[in-house]
Amino acid sequence: MNYIAERAQLRQSQLADLIEEACQHLEPSSNQREVAQQRYEGVGDWLSRSEDPLLAEIAIRLQGSVAIGTTVKPIGSAEYDVDLVAHVPDIDIAISPSMLKRQIGDRLRANGHYAPLLQEMPRCWRLNYANEFHLDITPSIPNPGCPLGGELVPDKMLKSWKASNPMGYRAKFERRAKLRARIRSAFGRTLGSTIAKDSVEPYPEEMKLNGLLRRTVQIAKRHRDLEFIDDTDGLAPLSIIITTLASRAYEFCVGNLVYNHGLDLIVDLLRRMPDLIETRVTDTGVEWYLWNQTTIGENFCEKWNKHPERAAAFFEWHTKLISDVERLAAAQGLDDVRRLLGDVVGRSPANAALDALTARVNTARTSNNLSISKPAGLILGTAAGATPVRGNTFFGDAR
Known part of the structure; x- marks a missing residue:
C-alpha cells in the first residue's frame, strides 16, 4: 500500500x-446526567399525578438537545438546559395558552420543593437548580390542523397557539442520525451507506x-x-x-x-x-x-x-x-x-x-500494545496483520 x-x-x-x-x-458528566434524570422523572411524576381534570392525561416528554443527544454545556458554566414538553391530549383548542400554562404553574407551585425553584418565562415554566441545570417545561396540545401529528405551543405573548412538533422533529433527526456514510477506505474498500436497522417517557441512555x-x-x-x-x-x-x-x-x-x-x-x-x-x-x-x-x-x-x-x-x-x-x-x-x-x-x-488520547497511546506504546492495522489505522492493542508502532507519536511527531 x-x-x-x-x-x-x-x-x-x-x-x-x-x-x-x-x-x-x-x-454533561455522567453524574450530571444521573441527577438530571432524577429531577426530570420527579417533575414528570408530580405533574402526572395532579387531580386537576385539565391535567389528568398530561404526558411529560423530552425535547431539544438532551432528547436528540446534541447537548453542549454553556461556556464557563456547569449548568445546561433540559427542555420538556407538558403535553395535554384530548383537549379543545379553545383553551387559551395562558390558562393551560397557569394550571401547570399552579401544580408546580403546590409542591414545597419546586415552589422556591420556579421561575416564569414567556412561554414556559423554569425550575432552576443552581450550578446544575434548569428544566424548562413548555405546555402543548394537539394541532388538529396538522396531518403530521403536530402540536401547538404558546406564542411568546401567550395570546395564541403556534405550530410545532417536538416529537416529530426528534424522530426525523434520529432517523437521519442512523444513516451511515459511504467512506472510501485508503485500503481499497468502500463502506456502504446503510440505515442501522407511560405518561413520563424514559430518559435517554448515555x-x-x-x-x-x-x-x-x-x-x-x-x-x-x-x-x-x-x-x-x-x-x-x-x-x-x-x-x-x-x-x-x-x-x-x-x-x-x-x-x-x-x-x-x-x-x-x-x-x-x-x-x-x-x-x-x-x-x-x-x-x-x-x-x-x-x-x-x-x-x-x-x-x-x-x-x-x-x-x-x-x-x-x-x-x-x-x-x-x-x-x-x-x-x-x-x-x-x-x-x-x-x-x-x-x-x-x-x-x-489531546492529553487523554496521548496518555492512552503512550501507555499502549510502553506496553508494546500499539500497532497499525490496514483496515483500522492506529489501534490500541494488537490484531492479526497489524504492525507494531514504536518510533512516532501522533501525526508523525518524533518521540
Whole structure:
C-alpha cells in the first residue's frame, strides 16, 4: 500500500478520535446526567399525578438537545438546559395558552420543593437548580390542523397557539442520525451507506459514540458559543437552525456522495448548510425560510425576517466555522492540532482530548500494545496483520 496514503489515513483517523474525545468533554458528566434524570422523572411524576381534570392525561416528554443527544454545556458554566414538553391530549383548542400554562404553574407551585425553584418565562415554566441545570417545561396540545401529528405551543405573548412538533422533529433527526456514510477506505474498500436497522417517557441512555451527525452539531454549536461569547443583542444563531441545517445536509451527503474519511464528510456537510435555507426577494428586501418539515407553518428563520442582522450574523459565523474546521482537517503536528482544535471547540476541551488520547497511546506504546492495522489505522492493542508502532507519536511527531 502507498505509504503517503497510509499516513494520511492514520492522521485523519487520529483527528477523528480527537474530535470524538473533545465532544465528550462538551457534554454533561455522567453524574450530571444521573441527577438530571432524577429531577426530570420527579417533575414528570408530580405533574402526572395532579387531580386537576385539565391535567389528568398530561404526558411529560423530552425535547431539544438532551432528547436528540446534541447537548453542549454553556461556556464557563456547569449548568445546561433540559427542555420538556407538558403535553395535554384530548383537549379543545379553545383553551387559551395562558390558562393551560397557569394550571401547570399552579401544580408546580403546590409542591414545597419546586415552589422556591420556579421561575416564569414567556412561554414556559423554569425550575432552576443552581450550578446544575434548569428544566424548562413548555405546555402543548394537539394541532388538529396538522396531518403530521403536530402540536401547538404558546406564542411568546401567550395570546395564541403556534405550530410545532417536538416529537416529530426528534424522530426525523434520529432517523437521519442512523444513516451511515459511504467512506472510501485508503485500503481499497468502500463502506456502504446503510440505515442501522407511560405518561413520563424514559430518559435517554448515555451515548458514548454519538455518530457523525450528532458530533457535527455539537462542533457547530460550540464554535457558535465561542464566536458569540460576548453577544448581548441576540445575534447568535439558534441551535434549532444549526441542528436542522446540519441534519438535512447530512442526509443529502450520505445519500449521494462517497468520502475519503469522516472529516471530509463533516467539512462538506457544514459547507452545504446555507444551501438549504430558502430565500425570497421581495420589494422590501430578502426573506429567509427554514421550514419545520414535521409540521405546517413553522419557520425557524422567522426572526431573521424581522431582524436581518441575525441573518448577516449567521452567514458571517458560518464562513468562520468552515475556515476553522478546514484548517483543523489539514493540521500537521501536535502543536497545530492542539491550537486549531481549540479554535473550534475551545481550549479546555481540546487540551483535555489531546492529553487523554496521548496518555492512552503512550501507555499502549510502553506496553508494546500499539500497532497499525490496514483496515483500522492506529489501534490500541494488537490484531492479526497489524504492525507494531514504536518510533512516532501522533501525526508523525518524533518521540
